[in-house]
Amino acid sequence: MSEHVQTALRVAVVVGSTREGRFGPTVADWFVRQAELRDTIDVDVVDTGQVELSHTFGAATEHPSLAAATDKLARADAFVVVTPEYNHSYPGSLKNLIDLHHSEWQAKPVGFVSYGGISGGLRAVEHLRPVFAELHAVTVRDSVAFPNPWGRFDADGALSAPDEAEAAAAVMLDQLSWWGEALRTARAVRPYGK
Numbered sequence: 001m002s003e004h005v006q007t008a009l010r011v012a013v014v015v016g017s018t019r020e021g022r023f024g025p026t027v028a029d030w031f032v033r034q035a036e037l038r039d040t041i042d043v044d045v046v047d048t049g050q051v052e053l054s055h056t057f058g059a060a061t062e063h064p065s066l067a068a069a070t071d072k073l074a075r076a077d078a079f080v081v082v083t084p085e086y087n088h089s090y091p092g093s094l095k096n097l098i099d100l101h102h103s104e105w106q107a108k109p110v111g112f113v114s115y116g117g118i119s120g121g122l123r124a125v126e127h128l129r130p131v132f133a134e135l136h137a138v139t140v141r142d143s144v145a146f147p148n149p150w151g152r153f154d155a156d157g158a159l160s161a162p163d164e165a166e167a168a169a170a171v172m173l174d175q176l177s178w179w180g181e182a183l184r185t186a187r188a189v190r191p192y193g194k
Contacts, residue, residue, distance in 0.1 A: 009040060009041050009077045009176075011035060011041050011044070011078045012079050013032055013045050014048070014073075014094070015048060016081060016083040017048070017084045017093070018093040019084075022049065023084065023115065027146060027153075028113070038173065040177060041177070045072075046069045046072050048091075048093040048094060048097050051066055053093060069097070073104035073105070074103075077108060077181075077183075078179070079111070080111045080113060080172075081094070081111070082113045083113075083128065084115055084124065085114065085115075085119060085122075088123045088124075090127055106136040106137065107183050108183055109176050109179035110139045111176040112125045112139070112143040113169075113172075114145050115145070116146075118148065119147065120148075125145075138183065141175065142171045142175055
């Protein structure tokens, strides 16, 4: 009988905001700590605020920071997008990063952590779901949302009253892990689109 060897699921956490004074890294750092509690997950971060994003598709030259981001996305088995809600949707920087890639997203699951005003960024998430569907990615149902988060985190990024958010993160990570492992196995047996 052969022993099943399971390797950790590679999850790329994508930070979607690039605004000056952005809150995204605080939310992303909190989520990364939640994910790293699981020894079945390896986390990599792709921060759009640290990637030189091309505004011309098919540009002859590619900035090294974009090449590094592309490599992280390609290696990932699953993704978690951390997005604010700007004007009832997600940031243009995030759309740019998404659109500059295609096969990197295919046949992989995507989870969401959102933040914003009273809606907690959920309108941004609902706009992202059809974008990822078009890219042949699978979005997981449950997400983590932070309505009006600015007073909920201390100076060290710790969340006050964390129980509800931690429980939501656990549910989303369970779903992401199931889909991530299932799709990784399926891609190994038969590459997607072949």
